[in-house]
Amino acid sequence: MIMRNTPVDEQIIEDKIAQSGLNDLGKATIREIVGLVNQIQEASGVKFLRMEMGVPGLLPSEYGTQAEIDALKRGVARDYPMVDGVKELKNQASLFVKNFMNIDISPQSCIPTVGSMQGGYAIFLINNFLDPKKDTALFIDPGFPVQKQQFRVLGQKYESFDVYNYRGEALREKLESYLKKGNINSIIYSNPNNPTWICFTEQELQIIGDLCNKYDVIAVEDLAYFGMDFRRDISTPGKPPYQVSVANYTKNYVLLISSSKAFSYAGQRMAITCVADEIYNKSYPYLKERFGTDKYGYTLVLRIIYSLSSGATHSTQYAFAAMLKAANDGHFNFVENVKEYGKRAEIMKKLFTDAGFKIVYNKDVDLELADGFYFTIQYPNMSGDELLRELLHYGISAISLDNTGSEHKDALRACVSQISLNMMDMLQERLDQFKNDHI
Amino acid sequence: MIMRNTPVDEQIIEDKIAQSGLNDLGKATIREIVGLVNQIQEASGVKFLRMEMGVPGLLPSEYGTQAEIDALKRGVARDYPMVDGVKELKNQASLFVKNFMNIDISPQSCIPTVGSMQGGYAIFLINNFLDPKKDTALFIDPGFPVQKQQFRVLGQKYESFDVYNYRGEALREKLESYLKKGNINSIIYSNPNNPTWICFTEQELQIIGDLCNKYDVIAVEDLAYFGMDFRRDISTPGKPPYQVSVANYTKNYVLLISSSKAFSYAGQRMAITCVADEIYNKSYPYLKERFGTDKYGYTLVLRIIYSLSSGATHSTQYAFAAMLKAANDGHFNFVENVKEYGKRAEIMKKLFTDAGFKIVYNKDVDLELADGFYFTIQYPNMSGDELLRELLHYGISAISLDNTGSEHKDALRACVSQISLNMMDMLQERLDQFKNDHI
Numbered sequence: 001m002i003m004r005n006t007p008v009d010e011q012i013i014e015d016k017i018a019q020s021g022l023n024d025l026g027k028a029t030i031r032e033i034v035g036l037v038n039q040i041q042e043a044s045g046v047k048f049l050r051m052e053m054g055v056p057g058l059l060p061s062e063y064g065t066q067a068e069i070d071a072l073k074r075g076v077a078r079d080y081p082m083v084d085g086v087k088e089l090k091n092q093a094s095l096f097v098k099n100f101m102n103i104d105i106s107p108q109s110c111i112p113t114v115g116s117m118q119g120g121y122a123i124f125l126i127n128n129f130l131d132p133k134k135d136t137a138l139f140i141d142p143g144f145p146v147q148k149q150q151f152r153v154l155g156q157k158y159e160s161f162d163v164y165n166y167r168g169e170a171l172r173e174k175l176e177s178y179l180k181k182g183n184i185n186s187i188i189y190s191n192p193n194n195p196t197w198i199c200f201t202e203q204e205l206q207i208i209g210d211l212c213n214k215y216d217v218i219a220v221e222d223l224a225y226f227g228m229d230f231r232r233d234i235s236t237p238g239k240p241p242y243q244v245s246v247a248n249y250t251k252n253y254v255l256l257i258s259s260s261k262a263f264s265y266a267g268q269r270m271a272i273t274c275v276a277d278e279i280y281n282k283s284y285p286y287l288k289e290r291f292g293t294d295k296y297g298y299t300l301v302l303r304i305i306y307s308l309s310s311g312a313t314h315s316t317q318y319a320f321a322a323m324l325k326a327a328n329d330g331h332f333n334f335v336e337n338v339k340e341y342g343k344r345a346e347i348m349k350k351l352f353t354d355a356g357f358k359i360v361y362n363k364d365v366d367l368e369l370a371d372g373f374y375f376t377i378q379y380p381n382m383s384g385d386e387l388l389r390e391l392l393h394y395g396i397s398a399i400s401l402d403n404t405g406s407e408h409k410d411a412l413r414a415c416v417s418q419i420s421l422n423m424m425d426m427l428q429e430r431l432d433q434f435k436n437d438h439i
Numbered sequence: 440m441i442m443r444n445t446p447v448d449e450q451i452i453e454d455k456i457a458q459s460g461l462n463d464l465g466k467a468t469i470r471e472i473v474g475l476v477n478q479i480q481e482a483s484g485v486k487f488l489r490m491e492m493g494v495p496g497l498l499p500s501e502y503g504t505q506a507e508i509d510a511l512k513r514g515v516a517r518d519y520p521m522v523d524g525v526k527e528l529k530n531q532a533s534l535f536v537k538n539f540m541n542i543d544i545s546p547q548s549c550i551p552t553v554g555s556m557q558g559g560y561a562i563f564l565i566n567n568f569l570d571p572k573k574d575t576a577l578f579i580d581p582g583f584p585v586q587k588q589q590f591r592v593l594g595q596k597y598e599s600f601d602v603y604n605y606r607g608e609a610l611r612e613k614l615e616s617y618l619k620k621g622n623i624n625s626i627i628y629s630n631p632n633n634p635t636w637i638c639f640t641e642q643e644l645q646i647i648g649d650l651c652n653k654y655d656v657i658a659v660e661d662l663a664y665f666g667m668d669f670r671r672d673i674s675t676p677g678k679p680p681y682q683v684s685v686a687n688y689t690k691n692y693v694l695l696i697s698s699s700k701a702f703s704y705a706g707q708r709m710a711i712t713c714v715a716d717e718i719y720n721k722s723y724p725y726l727k728e729r730f731g732t733d734k735y736g737y738t739l740v741l742r743i744i745y746s747l748s749s750g751a752t753h754s755t756q757y758a759f760a761a762m763l764k765a766a767n768d769g770h771f772n773f774v775e776n777v778k779e780y781g782k783r784a785e786i787m788k789k790l791f792t793d794a795g796f797k798i799v800y801n802k803d804v805d806l807e808l809a810d811g812f813y814f815t816i817q818y819p820n821m822s823g824d825e826l827l828r829e830l831l832h833y834g835i836s837a838i839s840l841d842n843t844g845s846e847h848k849d850a851l852r853a854c855v856s857q858i859s860l861n862m863m864d865m866l867q868e869r870l871d872q873f874k875n876d877h878i
Binding site: 031055056058060064065068069072073075076077078079080081115118121146150152153155260264265266268291292302303304306307309310313315316 | 494499503504511512516517520554556585588591594703704706707729741742745746747748750755758
């Protein structure tokens with residue numbers, strides 16, 4: 001052990017890790033790290049720079065909360081929402097994808113869900129019953145670990161690969177090596193990506209779209225960080241540039257658009273699942289065996305989402321509708337509202353690299369990575385477990401990429417959302433000390 | 440066809456039924472009947488007396504909506520709720536079951552869910568993976584058809600029987616005929632019962648509890664209509680009488696307590712799933728195969744509910760907490776608030792029986808049935824399809840018991856919630872005409 005005087009006492013860290021029962025911090029879940037850091041923080045009195053949780057750090061817009069309050073005053077709490085959603089939200093969602101993606105999806109095919117967690121669960125479930133031969137989903141990893149957990153809960157199969165070595169044209173052959181086996185029903189990915197913040201290029205999205213057409217599989221595009229690739233300002237409704245999407249290259253797609261991050265509305269559990277009209281209205285005879293109905297959209301809404309929760313919270317649907325309407329009308333620049341995350345990332349990445357860290361996922365083919373909600377770091381000759389432990393001594397917490405399907409088991413995901421701009425001096429101080437202690 | 444001049448034109452009814460594609464109204468779902476009646480109402484201009492939907496017809500208490508508005512003003516919309524629920528709600532739920540059921544459940548084991556629809560889905564799912572031999576649930580029917588649909592979505596097995604001929608001591612042998620086969624993991628029922636409003640007696644609940652102990656199966660008691668057996672006024676906190684429950688007779692139970700009906704809060708999708716502490720903390724090794732964890736409570740919350748929606752809407756948790764607190768503190772008599780349903784049922788049952796109808800499920804062993812949210816009717820020599828069609832001519836709608844597991848396929852469920860007291864004269868008028876037309 002190096003002799004040193006770190007911000008957090010060595011013994012407290014050792015004790016709390018021992019008490020937690022976590023033998024390898026690199027294998028710990030986000031919630032386990034959160035719990036451990038809470039313990040260490042309390043025992044040491046040191047305020048941590050918390051980079052482990054992907055929670056919004058900015059306030060939601062008044063458009064949302066005020067509309068929700070107004071709806072409650074109107075008494076909507078009493079009345080079941082329609083399972084397929086209130087009209088106002090469906091209409092605004094359809095306009096939103098037109099205005100900010102230049103994609104046409106009818107209001108009918110835009111379904112509110114209890115967060116994209118429910119949207120994903122429902123879509124993963126239905127996609128498994130479209131064709132008896134296609135019983136496996138394919139993740140383009142790294143990815144959000146809870147989606148894998150959803151597959152475990154569903155009792156359904158998936159395969160996955162780390163996209164790190166398969167960017168650009170190389171993605172085609174890699175994807176096709178899975179698809180040609182004939183057992184894949186869908187390709188799942190997030191864009192921008194959680195946990196690495198890589199963003200697929202138009203070329204890559206076209207490859208995914210082309211292959212979805214060729215092999216008749218569905219692209220499930222998780223747009224949790226809609227508009228948050230700040231290299232392209234998509235914030236003007238009806239004008240390019242637009243949020244990039246596979247929807248430009250295939251009609252076999254489902255988009256998950258969450259209010260949690262882009263609209264800082266995570267607490268209310270609200271998202272829109274946008275199904276391509278061509279899929280929504282399509283009949284899949286095999287669906288009937290499991291669900292008694294054969295149309296994708298009808299089965300999704302009136303069999304699956306109805307069974308999961310009878311729809312999504314009534315007042316919150318009006319909140320999301322109001323935020324989307326304000327964005328559609330050009331009154332509310334939702335991208336500007338979250339741009340601060342990019343500013344934070346730019347500073348933090350420099351502080352980490354100056355201290356000897358390396359950004360692991362650092363390119364979109366030939367482009368520099370965007371600054372956004374997450375970035376990934378590693379430190380020479382340290383495993384993920386070692387690096388996490390070391391950072392704890394300096395009052396800094398993060399999670400490992402080990403659970404995300406990444407091959408970079410020694411890398412960590414850093415989330416900027418809890419590190420406000422006025423905390424950067426403290427981060428610099430701690431990283432300076434880290435650097436001095438590790439020369 | 441009888442020649443007559445009914446409130447709704449014969450031809451419109453024939454046309455709209457033909458357009459709906461519903462060959463047998465007795466097989467139609469609630470939502471299909473709702474759609475059909477909307478069509479007929481619009482075409483005929485006759486305002487229907489709508490008894491088909493089990494939706495709240497009374498306003499929620501200010502305690503709920505005001506607390507929710509206050510929470511939104513505090514900014515909770517931004518922050519993910521803990522998956523196991525906000526403390527205030529867990530504490531008040533624990534107090535609530537103590538005050539109104541005289542049952543001890545720790546706050547830890549009271550989990551908010553996105554309605555009892557999600558609570559049921561999660562519980563049905565986990566109960567299927569407690570023991571590899573026990574792969575089947577048992578419904579005491581009649582029951583809520585959507586719970587059967589949930590099993591279809593889950594791909595899990597159930598058996599069921601109509602309790603009509605097995606009330607009182609006869610229930611024991613009937614239940615045991617299923618349980619002794621060794622494949623049953625849980626017994627599911629609602630009390631008061633949807634659709635028939637029968638209420639199990641203490642003797643019957645003891646039989647269920649005893650058998651849950653004997654065969655190690657879990658009673659899933661759906662208390663959607665908590666306190667709404669108005670024959671017993673349970674509304675004084677901490678004082679008998681209490682809401683009856685299987686929890687007095689076994690530690691193998693889960694209670695589903697919804698805000699939708701007893702608190703008229705259906706729109707916000709909020710319920711509490713109360714798991715007996717003994718079950719919550721119990722380890723089931725077989726759970727680990729599917730979910731990777733073996734404790735019932737941990738698996739339910741951090742594997743299943745997390746996967747379904749990452750918890751329940753944040754602001755609504757404060758609304759339900761506030762309503763429960765007001766009830767616990769004796770400031771809010773939630774039973775008094777919904778007693779009007781009983782008054783309506785008493786009048787409506789008399790109007791229907793005076794017109795020649797029979798109440799089908801009409802006894803709780805030796806007790807007259809309570810007046811509450813639902814009752815069941817039949818008319819001599821008419822099938823469910825015929826009776827539904829006939830009633831449509833008189834501007835009255837209901838649903839058949841055919842989908843509910845009842846053996847009384849000719850019976851209908853009538854819901855009182857949309858028939859306010861000032862509509863009783865119109866109901867009487869229409870039933871008088873029905874009576875005259877069918878002598």
